Amino acid sequence: MRIAQTRLSIDTKPREIKEITADIARWVECQNISTGLLTAYILHTSASLLIQENASPDVRHDLDAFLRRLVPEDISLYRHNDEGPDDVPAHIKSALTQTQLTIPVSDGRLQLGVWQGIFLFEHRASPHNRALVLTLIGEVDETPPSG
Amino acid sequence: MRIAQTRLSIDTKPREIKEITADIARWVECQNISTGLLTAYILHTSASLLIQENASPDVRHDLDAFLRRLVPEDISLYRHNDEGPDDVPAHIKSALTQTQLTIPVSDGRLQLGVWQGIFLFEHRASPHNRALVLTLIGEVDETPPSG
């Protein structure tokens, strides 16, 4: 058993639901761990993580529109207003989604469903640089390299 | 330290909140791991996982009714409509609940609270076959078998 850990830095656009599956998969596949668990953790409270459908961008649009209706950017609703009307809604949307995801690894690869992607959900109305910690725990691949 | 991994296949009824505690507990108890962590991961984005009260079915009914009011199956609200009026609501309900649960294991057993059960929440209006990956990491039980 072995553990590997790294940091990932992701630039986001305002309110972007950005697919980061490839960024995470690339690192996992270099760790020489065959069977394990990958945990992605975001170091922020106004952006969050999400497993969602990776096929239709309309599904992400509909999820974003739903959350905007659910958590309106109306300052009369909130006490904490000194960071802009999108700040408290960003914290609430983060609480309703995920700060952390743990995903199985088999044969050295992330075991996602066929239609699943990993997304970083930027809840602020301005671009940000977001930091994630990736941690992989598992069994070292004992297969000798071929050739 | 050791890792074990398996797949679980679960048949669901439309919109069912199905208890799967026994299916998971049975596998955990055969792994000869005394202290550890079990991660259940669902390979879909229109069904999700949930820790909920295992006593009253009315609590599950009320949760389902709440989510139906919150995320109406009204196609005028959504852009992505080609998979039926229940498709986008299913993705939204999945985003608001869990794709993955990590549960402690002690003395070779899942450490759930007295009133806690593990549930698979089918968000689609038709029956499905759903796949989960279970991963258990922990210490091997060193106790010699009695008798």
Added chain:
Amino acid sequence: MRIAQTRLSIDTKPREIKEITADIARWVECQNISTGLLTAYILHTSASLLIQENASPDVRHDLDAFLRRLVPEDISLYRHNDEGPDDVPAHIKSALTQTQLTIPVSDGRLQLGVWQGIFLFEHRASPHNRALVLTLIGEVDETPPSG
């Protein structure tokens, strides 16, 4: 690689969002594990866990007020009413937040973002004693003690 596990007992006030970062950090820092993952798991379905901003108490107030508007304590909405008007809303709020959090550990310490705290969210209208299981998996610190 090593695993450590303990129980934590937390007294809550009605509807309190209580910071428990220090309770968890203190235990983690005594485990002599340098790089790893800490999983906090709450053994209840009417209280939950949350990563939230640790700076402004107004953000927590706004989150609580949002959830009270979203999940009203109106018994006419629910079938399960024999445990009081706050019981089903408590279960729904738990389902919308987290039963479990997994947080990276580096250099023997929790790797939280600058503004992140770990909170226990009491959803009932009365004080409770809540139990958590903490599990830490990681690499033993090989650094010889100085002096």
